[in-house]
Amino acid sequence: MQNLATPLCRRLGIAHPIVQAPMGGSVGPALAAAVAQAGGLGMLALSWSDLASARDQIRETRRRTSRPFGVNLVLDSPQDDRLAIVLDEGVRIVSLFWGDPGPYIARVHERGGIVLHTVGSADEARRSVSLGVDAIVAQGWEAGGHVWGEVATFALVPAVADAVAPVPVIAAGGIADGRGLAAVLALGAQAAWIGTRFLCAEESEAHPRYRELILAAAESSTVHTKLFDVGWPDAAHRVIRNATHDAWEAAGRPASGARPGEGETVARAADGEAIPRYSADAPKAGMTGDLDAMCLYAGQGVGLVRDIRPAAAIVAAIVAEAESVLRRLGAP
Numbered sequence: 001m002q003n004l005a006t007p008l009c010r011r012l013g014i015a016h017p018i019v020q021a022p023m024g025g026s027v028g029p030a031l032a033a034a035v036a037q038a039g040g041l042g043m044l045a046l047s048w049s050d051l052a053s054a055r056d057q058i059r060e061t062r063r064r065t066s067r068p069f070g071v072n073l074v075l076d077s078p079q080d081d082r083l084a085i086v087l088d089e090g091v092r093i094v095s096l097f098w099g100d101p102g103p104y105i106a107r108v109h110e111r112g113g114i115v116l117h118t119v120g121s122a123d124e125a126r127r128s129v130s131l132g133v134d135a136i137v138a139q140g141w142e143a144g145g146h147v148w149g150e151v152a153t154f155a156l157v158p159a160v161a162d163a164v165a166p167v168p169v170i171a172a173g174g175i176a177d178g179r180g181l182a183a184v185l186a187l188g189a190q191a192a193w194i195g196t197r198f199l200c201a202e203e204s205e206a207h208p209r210y211r212e213l214i215l216a217a218a219e220s221s222t223v224h225t226k227l228f229d230v231g232w233p234d235a236a237h238r239v240i241r242n243a244t245h246d247a248w249e250a251a252g253r254p255a256s257g258a259r260p261g262e263g264e265t266v267a268r269a270a271d272g273e274a275i276p277r278y279s280a281d282a283p284k285a286g287m288t289g290d291l292d293a294m295c296l297y298a299g300q301g302v303g304l305v306r307d308i309r310p311a312a313a314i315v316a317a318i319v320a321e322a323e324s325v326l327r328r329l330g331a332p
């Protein structure tokens with residue numbers, strides 16, 4: 001057995017260079033804690049949680065694991081109140097996305113914490129480091145969910161690693177197995193940030209039907225679009241192509257407000273709240289309705305997701321496969 005641990009693993013207090021990507025609505029304490037228990041970094045995604053729920057999710061995660069985990073906040077709206085709770089609750093790994101990390105960094109550092117920031121280019125990585133960011137997440141446009149840049153992981157990761165060395169880089173986008181982990185380590189990353197694969201962890205909050213659609217999807221099944229914009233306008237994301245997308249395309253790709261079925265309810269949340277067509281919400285456990293027509297975030301690595309397994313088994317399989325690939329390639 002090789003040990004894949006990198007200097008970043010030691011800094012984060014984890015055994016394996018695997019981060020379960022934050023996925024708003026699809027991740028909760030069960031998944032984050034299971035990944036942490038398995039030696040990876042679990043991440044809660046609290047950007048849209050009310051303050052009480054944010055606190056509860058952190059406490060519940062801590063109840064399930066004594067290992068480190070992180071919290072992600074999306075910066076398209078102010079996150080001062082949520083960050084205060086995250087820090088008060090003792091979380092010391094904070095990931096930021098989709099905005100200027102500058103105003104938040106000193107507050108995390110004052111409490112002895114580490115700031116990760118997700119970028120889509122080497123220039124942006126350099127700027128983030130000059131502001132004080134401790135580790136860069138380089139997100140290639142293969143990624144599922146909201147996608148910040150337009151450069152593919154394979155070209156982005158080495159460019160970012162060169163731009164910010166010795167600051168550690170975590171690679172995101174299209175990584176779903178041990179071959180992907182070995183590849184991004186070769187490209188200069190110190191860990192892989194894995195989203196879509198963990199939607200099919202037993203502990204994820206993704207609706208069972210959403211998981212079925214992921215299992216059925218191929219690497220060519222996704223589109224990069226701004227279509228699902230209700231709740232998060234004008235923001236590019238990658239989703240599995242579905243009937244909502246095809247009807248919009250067949251209608252000549254009309255602008256928001258003039259699209260087929262605009263405003264109609266396609267599904268309902270567990271509490272009965274209506275989910276309109278083109279909503280940015282993905283199908284979550286407990287939802288009912290035409291889930292296939294909803295926003296089905298997934299990266300191009302979706303074609304590599306072939307089973308639903310406990311998060312610990314996913315982490316172990318990725319580590320074992322990466323080790324075997326590196327051994328085969330003759331790494332010392």
Ligand SMILES: Cc1cc2nc3c(=O)[nH]c(=O)nc-3n(C[C@H](O)[C@H](O)[C@H](O)COP(=O)(O)O)c2cc1C
Nearest residue numbers: 021023024097143144145173174194195196297299
């Ligand atoms: C369902 C879903 C929800 C996501 N939500 C968030 C989020 O709340 N915050 C964030 O920083 N990134 C979010 N992302 C992006 C992931 O953190 C990550 O960059 C991406 O999943 C990596 O690509 P992969 O899916 O190919 O592994 C989301 C991705 C998915 C698939």
